[in-house]
Amino acid sequence: MRHSCCICQYENLHNWVPICTSQRMYRFAGVPNEAYLSSNTSTNYVVSRYSFGWSETQPILPNQSVNKDLSPLAALVTSKSQNFSTASLVGDEKIGVLLLNLGGPETLEDVQPFLFNLFADPDIIRLPRLFRFLQKPLAQFISVVRAPKSKEGYASIGGGSPLRRITDAQAEELRKSLWEKNLPAKVYVGMRYWHPFTEEAIEQIKRDGITKLVVLPLYPQFSISTSGSSLRLLESIFREDEYLVNMQHTVIPSWYQREGYITAMANLIEKELQNFDSPEQVMIFFSAHGVPLAYVEEAGDPYKAEMEECVDLIMEELEKRKITNAYTLAYQSRVGPVEWLKPYTDETIIKLGQKGVKSLLAVPISFVSEHIETLEEIDVEYKELALKSGIEKWGRVPALGCEATFISDLADAVIESLPYVGAMAVSNLEARQVSLLHL
Numbered sequence: 001m002r003h004s005c006c007i008c009q010y011e012n013l014h015n016w017v018p019i020c021t022s023q024r025m026y027r028f029a030g031v032p033n034e035a036y037l038s039s040n041t042s043t044n045y046v047v048s049r050y051s052f053g054w055s056e057t058q059p060i061l062p063n064q065s066v067n068k069d070l071s072p073l074a075a076l077v078t079s080k081s082q083n084f085s086t087a088s089l090v091g092d093e094k095i096g097v098l099l100l101n102l103g104g105p106e107t108l109e110d111v112q113p114f115l116f117n118l119f120a121d122p123d124i125i126r127l128p129r130l131f132r133f134l135q136k137p138l139a140q141f142i143s144v145v146r147a148p149k150s151k152e153g154y155a156s157i158g159g160g161s162p163l164r165r166i167t168d169a170q171a172e173e174l175r176k177s178l179w180e181k182n183l184p185a186k187v188y189v190g191m192r193y194w195h196p197f198t199e200e201a202i203e204q205i206k207r208d209g210i211t212k213l214v215v216l217p218l219y220p221q222f223s224i225s226t227s228g229s230s231l232r233l234l235e236s237i238f239r240e241d242e243y244l245v246n247m248q249h250t251v252i253p254s255w256y257q258r259e260g261y262i263t264a265m266a267n268l269i270e271k272e273l274q275n276f277d278s279p280e281q282v283m284i285f286f287s288a289h290g291v292p293l294a295y296v297e298e299a300g301d302p303y304k305a306e307m308e309e310c311v312d313l314i315m316e317e318l319e320k321r322k323i324t325n326a327y328t329l330a331y332q333s334r335v336g337p338v339e340w341l342k343p344y345t346d347e348t349i350i351k352l353g354q355k356g357v358k359s360l361l362a363v364p365i366s367f368v369s370e371h372i373e374t375l376e377e378i379d380v381e382y383k384e385l386a387l388k389s390g391i392e393k394w395g396r397v398p399a400l401g402c403e404a405t406f407i408s409d410l411a412d413a414v415i416e417s418l419p420y421v422g423a424m425a426v427s428n429l430e431a432r433q434v435s436l437l438h439l
C-alpha cells in the first residue's frame with residue numbers, strides 16, 4: 001500500500017499544522033522550514049514538501065527528501081498515543097468543531113450568485129498572478145453564461161441544493177456522537193460559496209467563546225479546489241483577527257484512510273450489491289468529482305493519489321468480506337475547455353457497455369452528501385447513458401449522509417486530533433515570528 005501525504009501549504013505564512021489522524025500518517029505545515037512528515041513507522045520518515053501556488057511554484061514529489069531536520073513538532077506528533085482521555089483534554093476549554101463544505105444554491109435565484117462566488121475563487125479558476133485582476137470580471141461572465149444550464153439541473157432536483165440541509169443534519173449527529181463520547185463540543189458549519197458562509201460560522205464561534213477549535217473539511221480526500229480553498233480562506237480570516245490568532249486550533253485535512261469511513265463505504269456497497277440478481281457479476285464503478293489535470297500535474301494536488309488509495313482501501317475491505325467484483329474509477333463533472341483528470345465517467349460508461357458489461361453499481365466517492373452531481377448527473381444523465389450503452393442493470397450507492405458508523409468515526413477523528421490542538425498554537429507563534437522577521 002502506498003503512503004503519500006500532501007500539505008495544506010499557503011503563500012508566505014504557514015499557519016496550519018495538518019495532522020492526519022489515521023493510523024500511521026502525520027502531516028505538518030506551519031513550521032518555518034515547511035517540513036512535512038509522512039511516516040510509515042515511527043522511525044522511518046519521508047519528509048516532503050509541496051507548493052500549491054499556481055504558476056510560480058513547483059511540486060516536490062513525496063520521496064524527494066528536502067529537509068530531515070524536523071522541528072520539535074515532529075517529535076511531538078511521532079510520540080502520538082492512541083489512548084486519549086477526553087476529560088483530560090477538555091478541562092475548562094470550550095471545544096468547537098468547524099465543518100467545512102462547499103455550499104449550494106437553495107433557490108433558483110441563488111444559482112448565478114453562487115456560481116459567481118465559485119468562479120471568483122482563485123482555487124477554482126487559477127489565473128497566473130499577472131492576470132488576477134481579471135478574476136472577478138471572468139467569474140461574472142462565466143457565472144452568467146453557465147447559470148441557465150445549472151438552473152436546469154437544480155430545477156430537476158427540486159429547485160435547489162440539499163447540501164445545507166444534509167450538512168446541518170451531519171453537524172447535529174456529530175455533536176450528539178461527540179457528547180456520547182464524553183466530548184461536550186459545539187459543531188459549526190462553514191460553507192465556501194453559499195450560506196452559511198465560513199465567515200458567519202467564525203463569527204458564531206467567537207460569540208460562543210470557543211477556545212479550542214477542530215477544523216474538519218467534509219471532503220474525504222484533499223484537493224486544492226475543495227478543502228484547500230476553504231483552508232486558505234480560513235487562514236486569511238485567522239490572520240486578520242486577534243481572537244482567532246490566539247485560539248488554539250488544528251486541521252484534519254483529509255480522512256479517506258480512516259477505518260470507520262472505509263467500513264461505512266464498504267457496508268453501503270455490500271448492501272447495494274444485494275439488489276442485483278447476480279451480485280458477483282456487477283462492475284463496481286467509483287465515480288469521483290474531477291479536477292483539471294494541471295492541479296495534479298503542475299500544482300501538486302494530492303487528490304488523484306488520495307482517491308486511488310481510497311478506492312484500493314475500500315476494495316481491500318470488500319475482499320476481506322469475500323467480495324471480489326471487478327471495479328473501476330473514473331472522474332465526473334468536468335467544466336470548461338481544459339483537460340481534466342481521466343478517465344472521464346461518461347467515456348468510461350460507454351466503453352464498459354461496448355465491452356459487454358451488463359450490470360453497473362455507481363459509487364459516488366468524493367462526496368459524503370447527496371447533491372446535484374449525485375442526484376442529477378449520476379442518477380439521471382449517467383444512468384441514461386449507461387442504459388443507452390448496453391448496460392442493462394444500473395444501481396447507485398447512496399452518499400453517506402448521517403450513516404451511524406461514518407458519523408461515529410468523524411467523532412473519533414475529532415477526539416484523536418485534540419492532543420494536537422495545542423501544537424497548532426505553537427506553530428502559529430513560530431510562523432508569526434518568522435513572518436515578522438521577514439517584514
Ligand SMILES: C=CC1=C(C)c2cc3[nH]c(cc4nc(cc5[nH]c(cc1n2)c(C)c5CCC(=O)O)C(CCC(=O)O)=C4C)c(C)c3C=C
Pocket residue numbers: 102103104105115118123124125146149150161162163219223225226289290291292335366367370371372373
Ligand atoms: C470533491 C468534490 C469536488 C471537487 C474536487 C470540485 C471541483 C470543482 N468543481 C467545479 C465546478 C463546479 N462545482 C459545482 C458544484 C459542486 N461541486 C462540488 C464538489 C466538488 N467540486 C459540490 C459538492 C457542488 C455543489 C453541488 C450542489 O448540490 O449544489 C458547480 C455548480 C453546479 C454546476 O453547475 O454543475 C460548478 C460549476 C470546478 C471548476 C472544480 C475544480 C476546479
Ligand SMILES: [Fe+2]
Pocket residue numbers: 289333
Ligand atoms: Fe464542483
